[in-house]
Amino acid sequence: DAMVIQNPRYQVTQFGKPVTLSCSQTLNHNVMYWYQQKSSQAPKLLFHYYDKDFNNEADTPDNFQSRRPNTSFCFLDIRSPGLGDAAMYLCATSDGTLRANVLTFGAGSRLTVL
Amino acid sequence: AQKVTQAQTEISVVEKEDVTLDCVYETRDTTYYLFWYKQPPSGELVFLIRRNSFDEQNEISGRYSWNFQKSTSSFNFTITASQVVDSAVYFCALSEALNDYKLSFGAGTTVTVRA
DSSP states (O other): OOSEEEEEEEEEOOOOOEEEEEEEEOOSSSSEEEEEEOTTOOOEEEEEEETTEEETTOOOOOOOOEEEESEEEOOOOEOOOOGGGGGEEEEEOOOSSSOOOOEEEEEOOOEEOO | OEEEOOSSSSEEEEEOOOOOEOOOOOSSSSEEEEEEHHHHTTTTOEEEEEETTTOOEEEETTTTEEEEEEGGGEEEEEEEHHHGGGEEEEEEEEEEEGGOOOOOOOOOOOEEOOO
C-alpha cells in the first residue's frame, strides 16, 4: 500500500560521481517535493514541482537538479556529490488544489558520499 | 530567522509516563497552518495533525492531544501514557500564506520511551 516510493533506500557514491534518486507516487498528487535532511536536523526544502512547473528554493545549490517526466515520477540528480551532500533525501507529495495541504512522505533515500 | 522553535532536543521517559513537546512559532501572517509530524526510526515522516490559525480549539485523539495558543504562539503536543512505539523524532511545522504555504520545520524533538 506504499503510496510514495523512493529508490534506492540506501545509496553509496564516491566524491564527484553523479547520483540519481527516484520517487514515484500512486496518489495522483500534482505537487512533488524534494527535501534534504542531514543528521539530527530538520528537513530542508530543495525544490518542488507544481504539475510541470519547477520551483527552486533560492539557496539550493546548482549541484542539485530535478526532473519530473510525468505525474507519477520525480527524480533528484546530484551532479557532483560532495561530502557535505551526505544526507537523507525525502520525497513528498501533496494535492496542490488545497492550500497548506498535508504532505505524504516517502521513506527516504540515504546517501553516503565516500 | 527561525520560524519554528522546538526547544527540547531530546526527551527520555519510562513507558506510561506522559510526554509534552513544546513548539513556538513566529509569523507575520494572519493565515497560517501548524502541523506535527512523527519520524520513526524507519525514516518516513508521518502526518499527525494540522491546525489553521483561525481554529484554536484544542484536540484530543486517542493518546495524543494538542494545545494551540495564539496568545503565546505555541502549539504543544502531549502523548499520554507513552508506549515504546512512540519513540521517534517529532517535528512541528508552520505553513504560511506569505511563504506560499511551504512547510518550515522545527529542529525536531527526539522522544525515547523506555520499557
